[in-house]
Amino acid sequence: MKLRTVEEKLFQLLMIAATILIVTSLVVILVTVLVKGLPALRLSMITQIPKGGFYLGKEGGILNAILGSFYLAGGATILAILISLPIVIYFNVYASKGSVFVNLCRFSLDVLWGVPSIVFGAFGFTIMLFFGLRASLLGGIIAVALLILPVMSRAMDEVVKMVPRDLLNASYSLGATRLETSVKVVVRQALPGILTAVLIAFGRGIGDAASVIFTAGFTDAIPTSLMRPAATLPLAIFFQLGTPFPEVQERAYASALVLTIMILVISIVSRILTRSFTKHVIK
Amino acid sequence: MHLIRGLQDKLARISMLALALFAGLLVFLMAFGLFLRSRPILDSIPLMELLLSSSWHPLKGEFGLFPFLTGTVWVTGVSIVIAVPFSLLCAMYLAEYAPVSIREWVKPLVDLLAGIPSVVYGICGVLIIIPLIKDHLAPLFGSFSTGYSVLAGGVVLAVMVFPIIIHVCLEVFASVPYEVREASLALGATRWQTTKKVVLRKAMPGILAAFVLGLSRAFGETMAVLMVAGNVARVPRSLLDPAYPLPALIANNYGEMMSVPLYDSALLLASLLLLVVVLFFNVLSRLVLIRIERGIQ
Structure with missing residues (x-):
C-alpha cells in the first residue's frame, strides 16, 4: 500500500x-x-543592406535578408495556395466519399510532411539543373513552395472537411455547380481556417534555411527580379554567426530576433484568427 | 449559359484532379529526380563501397559516406535517448494529470517550440550548450572537447523533437476511451497504476509511432546540427567527439560541388539516402497512427 x-x-x-x-x-x-x-537591433540594422560584404563588412544592416525572406516566403506561399486550395476542394467537394485515391493522396502528403527540408532543397536543385536555372529567387520559391505544400494542404483539408455536408447540398439544390459551391460556399465558410493554414505555412517557409541554401543562394543586394539570388533571414543568421568579427555577428543576432518575433506574431495571430472567426461560422 | 457553367465545372474538375495527382506523386517524383542525378556515381562506384568506406576525398574521387552515416546515427541516437523519457513524461502529465488550465497554457507553448526555426535552435546551441560542454562537462570527465560534439547535436535535436513526440502522444492518449480508465480506477488502482498498466499499454503502438516520427525528424534535421556538431569527417568514438551528419554534409558543400567531378552526384545520392530512410520511418508510423484513428470512429 x-x-x-x-x-x-x-x-x-x-x-x-x-x-x-x-x-x-x-x-x-x-x-x-x-x-x-x-x-x-538599431534602426540602421533594419533599414540598410550590409556594407562591404555580408561576411566581412562591419557596417550596415540586414534589410536584404528581411526583404528577401518576405519575397521568398510570400512567393512560395502564393504558389502553394494555388496548388493546395484546388487539391483540398477536389478532396472534399469533387471526389466521392471514401475514395481510395483521395486517401492515398492524403497519406502521401502526410509522409511528405516528414521529409527533411534539405531533401526539398536538393530536389529543388535538381529541378533547377533540369531547367538550367542558377541560384535565384525563383528557385528558392519553388523549393519552399514544395516544402510548405503538405503543411498547408493538410491544414486546409482539416478545416474544409468540417464544412457541413448540408450546406453543400443546400447550394446544389439551388442549382449551383460544384465549382460555384466550392468558391462561394465552401471557401467562404472555411476562410478563417484557410487563413490560419496559410499563416502556418508562411511561418514554416520563412524560417527554413536548408531548402534555400542551394536554391536561393545569398547576396548583399535586395533582389530586383525572380532570376536574381536572394538573401534570407535564416541564412543571414547562419553565415554571419560564423565570422570572427563581433560587428558581423551582431547582424546574425539581430536577424535571429527579427525572425523569432515574426514567428511569434504569426503564431499569436493564427491563434486569434481561429478563436474569433469560428464564432460566426455556421455550425 | 448553362453549357458554359457546366464546362467550367468540368474544366475545374480536371485541373484539380491533375494537381491532386501531382501532390500524390510528388514523393515519387522527388525520389526519381534524385535517383537520376545520383546515377553517375552509382555507375562508377558500387553502392556498398560508397556506404561502407570511410575515406572522403572528393578531389581524389573517393566518396566514402560511412563517417557521415555513423555521425547521423550517433546524433540521432543521443537525441532520441534524451527526448523519449522527457516528452513521454510531459505528454502523460498533460493528458492524464494536469488540470485543464495548465494544459491549455502548456499546449500552445509546446506548439510554439515546434514553430521556432532550426537556425534559432542552432544559435542557442552555440551560445549555451557548446560553452557548457566545453567548460564544464568535458573537464568533469577529464577530457578535452571544443564543445562542438555529438552530445551538443543530440541535446539540440532532442529539444527540437520534444514537440513532435508530445503532440502525437497527446492525440494517441486522447484516443484511449475514458471508460477504460474509470474501470481501472474503480478497481482501486492509483492514477499512476492506471496510466502505467492501462493507458500506456493501450496506447503503446501509437507511442512507438510518435517516437519513430521524432526519430525521423531528428534524422533529417540540418541547420541546427550543422551549427553545433563540429563537422569533422571521422567516425565518432565518444559523445564528446565531433560528428559530421549526412544532412550537414549536404548543406555544407553546395558551393564547391559543381566544380569537382561526381561531387554533386555524391551529395544528391546522400539526399536520396536521407529521403529513403525517412520515408520508411514515416510510412511505418503513419500506418500505425491511421489504424489508431480508425479505431476511434
Whole structure:
C-alpha cells in the first residue's frame, strides 16, 4: 500500500519536472535570442543592406535578408495556395466519399510532411539543373513552395472537411455547380481556417534555411527580379554567426530576433484568427 | 449559359484532379529526380563501397559516406535517448494529470517550440550548450572537447523533437476511451497504476509511432546540427567527439560541388539516402497512427 503511493508521488514529480524542463527550454531560447538580439537591433540594422560584404563588412544592416525572406516566403506561399486550395476542394467537394485515391493522396502528403527540408532543397536543385536555372529567387520559391505544400494542404483539408455536408447540398439544390459551391460556399465558410493554414505555412517557409541554401543562394543586394539570388533571414543568421568579427555577428543576432518575433506574431495571430472567426461560422 | 457553367465545372474538375495527382506523386517524383542525378556515381562506384568506406576525398574521387552515416546515427541516437523519457513524461502529465488550465497554457507553448526555426535552435546551441560542454562537462570527465560534439547535436535535436513526440502522444492518449480508465480506477488502482498498466499499454503502438516520427525528424534535421556538431569527417568514438551528419554534409558543400567531378552526384545520392530512410520511418508510423484513428470512429 505504501509503495504504490510513493511510486505515484515519485512519477507525478517526474512528470511535472519534465514538463517544466520543456517549457523552460522554450523560455531559454526566447530569452537568449532577446538578450543577444536587442542590443544589436538599431534602426540602421533594419533599414540598410550590409556594407562591404555580408561576411566581412562591419557596417550596415540586414534589410536584404528581411526583404528577401518576405519575397521568398510570400512567393512560395502564393504558389502553394494555388496548388493546395484546388487539391483540398477536389478532396472534399469533387471526389466521392471514401475514395481510395483521395486517401492515398492524403497519406502521401502526410509522409511528405516528414521529409527533411534539405531533401526539398536538393530536389529543388535538381529541378533547377533540369531547367538550367542558377541560384535565384525563383528557385528558392519553388523549393519552399514544395516544402510548405503538405503543411498547408493538410491544414486546409482539416478545416474544409468540417464544412457541413448540408450546406453543400443546400447550394446544389439551388442549382449551383460544384465549382460555384466550392468558391462561394465552401471557401467562404472555411476562410478563417484557410487563413490560419496559410499563416502556418508562411511561418514554416520563412524560417527554413536548408531548402534555400542551394536554391536561393545569398547576396548583399535586395533582389530586383525572380532570376536574381536572394538573401534570407535564416541564412543571414547562419553565415554571419560564423565570422570572427563581433560587428558581423551582431547582424546574425539581430536577424535571429527579427525572425523569432515574426514567428511569434504569426503564431499569436493564427491563434486569434481561429478563436474569433469560428464564432460566426455556421455550425 | 448553362453549357458554359457546366464546362467550367468540368474544366475545374480536371485541373484539380491533375494537381491532386501531382501532390500524390510528388514523393515519387522527388525520389526519381534524385535517383537520376545520383546515377553517375552509382555507375562508377558500387553502392556498398560508397556506404561502407570511410575515406572522403572528393578531389581524389573517393566518396566514402560511412563517417557521415555513423555521425547521423550517433546524433540521432543521443537525441532520441534524451527526448523519449522527457516528452513521454510531459505528454502523460498533460493528458492524464494536469488540470485543464495548465494544459491549455502548456499546449500552445509546446506548439510554439515546434514553430521556432532550426537556425534559432542552432544559435542557442552555440551560445549555451557548446560553452557548457566545453567548460564544464568535458573537464568533469577529464577530457578535452571544443564543445562542438555529438552530445551538443543530440541535446539540440532532442529539444527540437520534444514537440513532435508530445503532440502525437497527446492525440494517441486522447484516443484511449475514458471508460477504460474509470474501470481501472474503480478497481482501486492509483492514477499512476492506471496510466502505467492501462493507458500506456493501450496506447503503446501509437507511442512507438510518435517516437519513430521524432526519430525521423531528428534524422533529417540540418541547420541546427550543422551549427553545433563540429563537422569533422571521422567516425565518432565518444559523445564528446565531433560528428559530421549526412544532412550537414549536404548543406555544407553546395558551393564547391559543381566544380569537382561526381561531387554533386555524391551529395544528391546522400539526399536520396536521407529521403529513403525517412520515408520508411514515416510510412511505418503513419500506418500505425491511421489504424489508431480508425479505431476511434
